[in-house]
Amino acid sequence: MAKELTPQAENYSQWYNDLVIKADMAENSAVRGSMVIKPYGYAIWEKMQAILDGMFKETGHQNAYFPLFIPKSFFSKEASHVEGFAKECAIVTHYRLKNDPEKGIIVDPDAKLEEELIVRPTSETIIWNTYRSWIQSYRDLPLLINQWANVVRWEMRTRLFLRTSEFLWQEGHTAHATRQEAISEAELMLRVYADFAENFMAMPVLCGVKSPNERFAGALETYCIEALMQDGKALQAGTSHFLGQNFAKAFDVKFVNRENQQEFVWATSWGVSTRLIGALIMSHSDDNGLVLPPKLAPIQVVIVPIFKKEEEFKAITEKVGSLIKDLKSKGISVKYDDRDTHKPGYKFAEWEMKGVPVRLAIGPRDLEKGTVEVARRDTMEKEVLLFVDIADKIENLLERIQKNIYQKALTFRDDNTFKVDTWEAFTDRIEKGGFVLAHWDGTAETEQKIKELTKATIRVIQFNTRSKPGSCIYTGKPSVQRVVFAKAY
């Protein structure tokens, strides 16, 4: 089994594709644009889900489930929304197959739907149509709902995890009595996402808002977290939208306020998806494979026995038994790789490829000396430690690895964030990669022009940047603050 990856320096994009396959995370399916998420990749998603779900519930949200299909007419109700989403979507037109004596199984022409159904690309329309009957009074507000679901956006160029026609995500949809409360909710959920990205994914993010060009179709404001990948391209890792009263008006969702007057409801929506797994890979991994932050690693510690004789194997197995118990009691997930079908060197390479944060190797000499070899995945360093208090040492090491991975990604981002003030420097920097902080005159036209010329987009207009006014990098017109440009995934 060849486990070598194309080196990052040679071809980053090919390195990524190799890694996803060789770390057994996902693969392309027989359905164009749809992926199969393999057990190892799915286990990472499950860890992400469990943590995020807990955060959503702590902030007062409940889960629910809405239909996969959305009547076509619903999309037309919010003008900018249909522009953004109805273009590339999967459309159900029939509800029955039949056996044709000549052609075999065919779509039954008699089973055509009166109104076509769209496979949800996002659920604002069906949910706001439902909220109409759930909300009558201010007492019914706020309504704080989240859904874990699959969605479909027909994509022509797909990449595993980063852009697939079907993907898994969560979508929060909340309803509020006031504009300010909805804005606070959208901001709160952005902070939840940033917390998750930094403290669990070990991925530093910039927080702020999108420019109007990059806003969600139907939003008044799109908040986002933006991360820098190892190849210098940006990746939007999560968005939270203040939707104003747009969907309430489109679906006629009103409530009686405390003054006994009818008002339209204020809305937010927010989501993160399996795309985060792509972000995780491109934040930390290397030419040996995946590097996972311990808090999201399905297996945090792997133990590989080194032996020739059966008695040695038995003695090692006995020795590590209590360690496994101790680690588990600390909530650390551990795998004892006792397969007799593979040699230690093969196992080492496999667990490196899969990004297991800590590997222990233990052989007959270790038993004699009361030692164990500890290898950490992030730095690839090995050291021989005394077996005494080894569970505590490992627990401590996992914490250090989590911090180190974050620190490394943060240093990388800082090293690749640039302020530029001339068009020449701008185009040069954008070409080389990284976050480029530059002045912009605030117009959609200039943003569009810059995109056409350089492929760079405004990734985020950061909160609290203390940036001084200046002159637009392209037009020279006045600018109130620097914004973050980059080429993006």
Place this chain on the structure above:
Amino acid sequence: MAKELTPQAENYSQWYNDLVIKADMAENSAVRGSMVIKPYGYAIWEKMQAILDGMFKETGHQNAYFPLFIPKSFFSKEASHVEGFAKECAIVTHYRLKNDPEKGIIVDPDAKLEEELIVRPTSETIIWNTYRSWIQSYRDLPLLINQWANVVRWEMRTRLFLRTSEFLWQEGHTAHATRQEAISEAELMLRVYADFAENFMAMPVLCGVKSPNERFAGALETYCIEALMQDGKALQAGTSHFLGQNFAKAFDVKFVNRENQQEFVWATSWGVSTRLIGALIMSHSDDNGLVLPPKLAPIQVVIVPIFKKEEEFKAITEKVGSLIKDLKSKGISVKYDDRDTHKPGYKFAEWEMKGVPVRLAIGPRDLEKGTVEVARRDTMEKEVLLFVDIADKIENLLERIQKNIYQKALTFRDDNTFKVDTWEAFTDRIEKGGFVLAHWDGTAETEQKIKELTKATIRVIQFNTRSKPGSCIYTGKPSVQRVVFAKAY
């Protein structure tokens, strides 16, 4: 807010529909046949998922995710499978909408798929097509995979939770080196389902196999758990299928065995769905609403303060603070209903409707006397208990409620299970409801004839019934054992 349900005795079916709506569990959506699962209903599903998922993992299974869409041609590959599933399904034929100046948003005729995609009604075909590249050697086996997903089976007559076009489920798909191992897996998962039904849902089930007529499309044997609802109709609560080598042959999935020879792989699949929520409702609930077994109740204990003055409310709130902490530390979910918008009577009715197992009411007199009123939902009994050690008493009470609900359902089933030996007694019994144990000659024709005449089907051929041979209830021909007939959901 009118909370009364149609009484069960008056119209069981209407009672069920009323309850699902009034307990805030689910509702019909704007998409024909698809339901919205509301937060309270979804919270029950989440509890079911968490428990089942743990059971699957304990028995060695891993989760993965496969595409929502299945190419039409895949269905034709397994002959009986296409018969069973391709008939009623949602078919995606196009991938783009466009704006027509006259008609508005229309399906773009230029965006027609070359091959239509079926929204998965079940995933055997796409999964076995994937397994072809995952399995080469006996070392790759067994492959023990589960998927949590939504599926669509176009239904004309739908009922919330029981039969909807889209529903949520889990589907296990395993691959094995030998026939016997696959059979053992199918049997193991049936035991897992039976364990879950009896020990968590408090719902007694009969275990056994289906007659050939009722088998899953593509299976050699279908194992099932079958429960009796309060109206005397049976409900299939879970199935586990031994698929033989049918799907391996259809999708050319072979492995090299230990003797270095190529063989087709042996398969199982097994699933339970949101239908279980319907089964849960119809096993225990009454004219006051839902009755939930404590192990699946999203809220196990609700505390209602009884007060007139603000000081009283404060004193009660202070008093119950430590109780809430104690209950939570025991893993008991508790809600303090401190809403000032509703009176205690309203709250009592609401929590009864929602099936909260234990309700505590506490007022100023209780504070003086150191007491609390404890009401249990299953029996509707109330008693006044001393506050001392109240958390322990509640923990104990929850266990007793769990057992009592199971025992009650078991007694009901026993009282409604009948052995009959004449056709007249058979038709009479079937008409009145219940499980009817009768002899059957073993032919599909007789089963079909009985179904046409009485609407009864063979629900299950039980394991280990020690039933003696006899004569078929309909044809008088020899029968090896009694089987269980009933009308079913």
